[in-house]
Structure formats: C-alpha cells, structure tokens
Amino acid sequence: MPESARSSLFADSLEPLKRRHRDEIFFLRFEGRPDETNPESEEVAGGFIHAWIDADTLRDAELLALKAISQDEWIACRLDDWALADRDQCPEEALESYMEARSKGLSLSIYAWGHDS
Numbered sequence: 001m002p003e004s005a006r007s008s009l010f011a012d013s014l015e016p017l018k019r020r021h022r023d024e025i026f027f028l029r030f031e032g033r034p035d036e037t038n039p040e041s042e043e044v045a046g047g048f049i050h051a052w053i054d055a056d057t058l059r060d061a062e063l064l065a066l067k068a069i070s071q072d073e074w075i076a077c078r079l080d081d082w083a084l085a086d087r088d089q090c091p092e093e094a095l096e097s098y099m100e101a102r103s104k105g106l107s108l109s110i111y112a113w114g115h116d117s
Contacts, residue, residue, distance in 0.1 A: 009063070010079040011061075025052050026061035026082065026083075027084070028061060029079075029082070030065070030077070032069060032074045033077060034046075035074060035075050040073075047074075049065075049109070049110050050094075050097065050107075050110075050111070051069070064105075
C-alpha cells in the first residue's frame with residue numbers, strides 16, 4: 001500500500017474499539033496549533049484541544065473531532081490522550097462538556113498558550 005494511502009488516525013493503530021453502551025462518550029485530548037488562516041495565530045502558539053464525542057467507535061470519534069478542529073481553524077498535531085466515560089465516570093469539571101456532547105454530539109474546548117509560554 002502506498003504511504004499516502006495509509007491512515008494516520010490513532011484509532012487505526014488499535015484493534016477496533018466500540019463503546020459498550022449509549023451513555024458512554026469518547027474524550028479525546030489533542031495537542032494542536034492554530035492554522036495560519038486563524039486570526040488567533042498571531043498571539044497563540046498552541047494548545048490542548050478537548051473533544052467530547054458521542055460516537056460508536058474511537059475511529060468515528062477521532063474523525064468527527066478532527067473535522068470540528070479543522071472547522072475551528074486549528075490543526076491537531078497529535079492525539080495526546082483518550083478515554084471512554086459515562087456520566088458517573090466523568091470528572092465534575094468536565095460534566096458540562098459531557099452533557100453538551102450528549103445533546104449535540106460534540107463538545108470542543110481549546111486551552112491555548114501564547115508564543116512566550
């Protein structure tokens with residue numbers, strides 16, 4: 001298979017992973033940077049991007065997160081961490097994002113740092 005045809009998704013490096021029940025939401029944390037077309041790129045060097053995704057598989061969650069990140073004019077450089085959590089396992093500080101993902105399918109938060117950080 002040519003190099004360009006190979007998937008660069010993290011999920012493709014694992015056995016297919018599916019959620020066990022509908023209440024589980026995928027959490028993915030990417031390290032990223034603003035796209036050069038993003039007006040924030042003048043002041044922002046990078047950041048952590050937290051994505052809560054209501055999807056059946058890790059692969060589908062990763063694809064949806066990458067699409068949303070791109071639409072926000074950010075580039076996901078690497079997947080830093082991921083988890084599968086239901087409401088009882090969700091940290092209190094992330095509950096609002098979890099609930100947004102349950103109702104809208106996705107919640108995206110960016111925690112940015114400047115060029116001097």
